[in-house]
Amino acid sequence: MALSAETVEKRLKENPGWVRSGDRLVRTVPFENYMDGARFIQTIARIAEQENHHPDLMLTVDRVIVSTTTHDAGGITEKDFRLIARIAEVHEA
Numbered sequence: 696m697a698l699s700a701e702t703v704e705k706r707l708k709e710n711p712g713w714v715r716s717g718d719r720l721v722r723t724v725p726f727e728n729y730m731d732g733a734r735f736i737q738t739i740a741r742i743a744e745q746e747n748h749h750p751d752l753m754l755t756v757d758r759v760i761v762s763t764t765t766h767d768a769g770g771i772t773e774k775d776f777r778l779i780a781r782i783a784e785v786h787e788a
């Protein structure tokens with residue numbers, strides 16, 4: 696079930712670096728160079744497979760943009776927050 700806007704805002708306070716954009720949680724993570732960003736994407740891809748929850752990932756020369764929603768629920772769910780908590784374990788904001 697999609698979380699209410701209030702719940703999303705409250706949970707976001709516990710997740711520095713993440714913002715809500717429409718029905719997505721989004722974080723931009725800066726990197727010194729392309730390959731560091733590429734390695735981060737590889738790590739997230741492994742986590743996504745474990746969680747069976749797969750964020751959109753965009754790699755540029757100096758950042759990775761991570762964006763997640765739960766399509767089935769039509770919004771942000773606990774699955775998205777579980778995923779971003781796992782990402783925080785490998786890269787603090």
Ligand SMILES: C[C@H](O)[C@H](O)[C@H]1CNC2=NC(N)=NC(=O)C2=N1
Nearest residue numbers: 747748749750763764765766767
């Ligand atoms: C069938 C499978 O569980 C679904 O397609 C999953 C896979 N990964 C997913 N990842 C994300 N981010 N949102 C989803 O709604 C989603 N759905």
